[in-house]
Structures are given as C-alpha cells and as structure tokens.
Amino acid sequence: MELRDRIGQALKQAMKDKDRNRLATLRLINAAIKDQEIATRGSDDAPALGDAEIRAILAKMVKQRNESVRAYEEGGRVDLAERERSETAVIEEFLPRQLDKQEIDAAIDRAISDVGAASIRDMGKIMGKLKERHAGQMDFGAVGARVKSRLA
Known part of the structure; x- marks a missing residue:
C-alpha cells in the first residue's frame, strides 16, 4: 500500500475512533504533504509526491518536534514537550525503523x-x-x- 493511502486510512480510523490527538497529527501530516505539493506545482506537469518525498517530509517533521521537545524541556514546559512526543510517535509510524x-x-x-x-x-x-x-x-x-x- 502506498504511504499516502496508509496515512489516509489511519486518518479515517482516527475519525472513527474519535482519537482527537491522533487525528490532529494526521491532519498536520496531510497539510505538510499538500504544502509541499503546492510548492512544487510550479510546472503544470509536476507529478504527485511519491513515497520517498513523503518520507522526507515526515522525517523533517520528526526532527522539528524533537527540537521542540528539547526547547520545551529546557523552558520547563513538560506538558508541551509531552504533546510533541505523542505527535512524534504518530509520525514515526509511517517511517521505516530507525537503525541503531x-x-x-x-x-x-x-x-x-x-x-x-x-x-x-x-x-x-x-x-x-x-x-x-x-x-x-x-x-x-x-x-x-x-x-x-x-x-x-
């Protein structure tokens, strides 16, 4: 199954389960993908983003959230750091396993x-x-x- 389809299926399931936090994160993922598609739409024949490009977007999102976690922890905002960690966990579901x-x-x-x-x-x-x-x-x-x- 294509990565975009997996994200769409997860979004539908989160709606059915009424899992607000997961749903919000999945919507953020879709928004980031759409933003990238709009940015690359300069030429009329620009193809839709493939799995590799979507993985790059997801990796960037994980990196941003890890940086935010560090900043929030340094600022004493453990609640916000925890929210970022939960978003990271949802995003990482769609990325390949990280090598040790x-x-x-x-x-x-x-x-x-x-x-x-x-x-x-x-x-x-x-x-x-x-x-x-x-x-x-x-x-x-x-x-x-x-x-x-x-x-x-």
Whole structure:
C-alpha cells in the first residue's frame, strides 16, 4: 500500500475512533504533504509526491518536534514537550525503523568499502550511497560526523 493511502486510512480510523490527538497529527501530516505539493506545482506537469518525498517530509517533521521537545524541556514546559512526543510517535509510524548505532556503523563500513573510499574527498560518494540505501532510517546530519571520523 502506498504511504499516502496508509496515512489516509489511519486518518479515517482516527475519525472513527474519535482519537482527537491522533487525528490532529494526521491532519498536520496531510497539510505538510499538500504544502509541499503546492510548492512544487510550479510546472503544470509536476507529478504527485511519491513515497520517498513523503518520507522526507515526515522525517523533517520528526526532527522539528524533537527540537521542540528539547526547547520545551529546557523552558520547563513538560506538558508541551509531552504533546510533541505523542505527535512524534504518530509520525514515526509511517517511517521505516530507525537503525541503531551498530547498524549505522555497519552501513557506513559497507558504503566505504563499496565506494572504495580512501580519503575525506570521497565523503560525498559515501553519503550518497547511504542515502540511497537507508533513506529515512538514520539522521544524516549525525552520520556525516561519524563518516568524517572514519575517513580521517
């Protein structure tokens, strides 16, 4: 089933279950997808967003909410931080499982060997390979530093 359809089904189910918090989060997801479609609608023949683009939107939403959680906790607003965490949990249902540290290290090692990387100059190739294989499964901002340390 396509990701957009899964989100639509979850939205309908949340309406039936009268789960207000889940419903609100699913509506936020749909709004973010529609916003991106409108932004890319510049050309008349722009295709609808695919699963990869929707996953990127969802990953961005998760990252924003994690940053908000940190800010709310630093500000002593535990109630708002908890709401952000519950939104994150709903969004993450539609993303692939995140890799743990050992899996990330193994993926980095495999990408380095596949590319034949010898120096920091090959970092772009490695990151491209990782994004191709593990889109949505890791935070590439944090992974970049780990790749750099391996190549140094």
